[in-house]
Amino acid sequence: MSDNPKHTNRLINETSPYLLQHAHNPVNWYPWGEEALAQAEQQDKPILLSIGYAACHWCHVMEHESFENEGIAAIMNEHFISIKVDREERPDLDEIYMNAVQMLTGQGGWPMTMFLTPDLKPFYGGTYFPPDNRYGRPGFPRVLLGVAEAYRERRDEVGEQADQIIGNLNQLSAMEGHGHQLTTDMLDQAYQDYLSRFDHHEGGFGSAPKFPPSMGLSLLLRHWHRTDNANALNMVEVTLEKNGARWDVRSAWWRIPPLLG
Template sequence: MSPNRLAGATSPYLLQHADNPVDWYPWGPEALERARREDKPILLSIGYAACHWCHVMAHESFEDPETAALMNRHFVCVKVDREERPDVDAIYMDAVQALTGHGGWPLTAFLTPEGKPFYAGTYYPKEDRHGLPAFRRVLEAIAEVWAERRSEAETQAERVTEAISRVGALRASGEPLSEEVAAAASRALREAFDPVWGGFGAAPKFPQPMTLELLLRRHLRGD
């Protein structure tokens, strides 16, 4: 199999995907132009070389010929190294968090040909697992929505874009964090903690150093 368009990349992470059967594009005008020309949604995958779940998803899905064929048939597929393009990562991580309430990598987003996100998540397994749908089921569902209920996708894209624009316009307060806010955050984290497997929330989980620092500080205070 011939290498895809990532073979000319300088990013070690992108080069790891150069032999995938997926017709990957790097982020840039060429991918956006093809999406507009062929009237296809964009499948955006963002990760980095040291990301465990990025490698898992690559092995399960991006190296699988049947999954790759589904991706190539219905989407313009774009791969981004978050360490090379933190600006792109920041925008679409805001979208993932707006849509799901959490974030992480690999970041998986579906965009209109104009680059506006209408559905997003992180890691998707090859088969239904951990309460997550199989990646191929997600691909088929998104393709169906785009073909048969596109107005819903476009409306959602506008809502998400407006939401992340509002978040970007917010400015941090110069006031000290109130005890009420800190206590409420601690309660929410206690409720989200997984006492069996550790971490917060459902799988996939990611290290949250700022969260742990907050809890440690409150523990040292005796809270």
């Protein structure tokens, strides 16, 4: 690395090798702490939380492709308070937000990319995002601009999504803490919850516009398969159709297009 790097951010004062690796990104990274959280609150900006670790291959790939890219960094700096976390230093944060990513996408991994409200409620996220549309994933700039627009223009939707995820996380924590096993009664109750919030005309759940709830759709498909309840299948089909999806639900294969754009 040059003795006179072009960019230096707040991570330069950290001890984690992973965080120091990002200290000369053009991204205005913050470490997790009071300064970053206060800035998110004061500037009314969503938090972009990126979690990884030093030996993670795709973490290095995303850094090179996106975090070293001045154009992408400019979008991040304008619209977000960006926080970088080493999962080996903060396994507690990693566990919480990895559960949230898995609830949103049905899968997890690193780098973890999570978007939070200033009060730390997750509302959208994923893992690795490429710098442009590829691998069936939306490009990172597209994701950033879409999330920023949603936070700015559709705050109620963001809040509903965040509250739903927090509720699910609390339920998961309660089940783990008490050693409860998942039961058919719990699954049936989850079905009833989705049914009560289903929009029969536009698809989705709650008030529009809506984030496609991938794990909820998966739950409904499994409920239909287990109970042969046609209402569960109809909720999935209408939601996917209204989101412009192509699918063959009855053979248990479907594809929901990216949320943003």
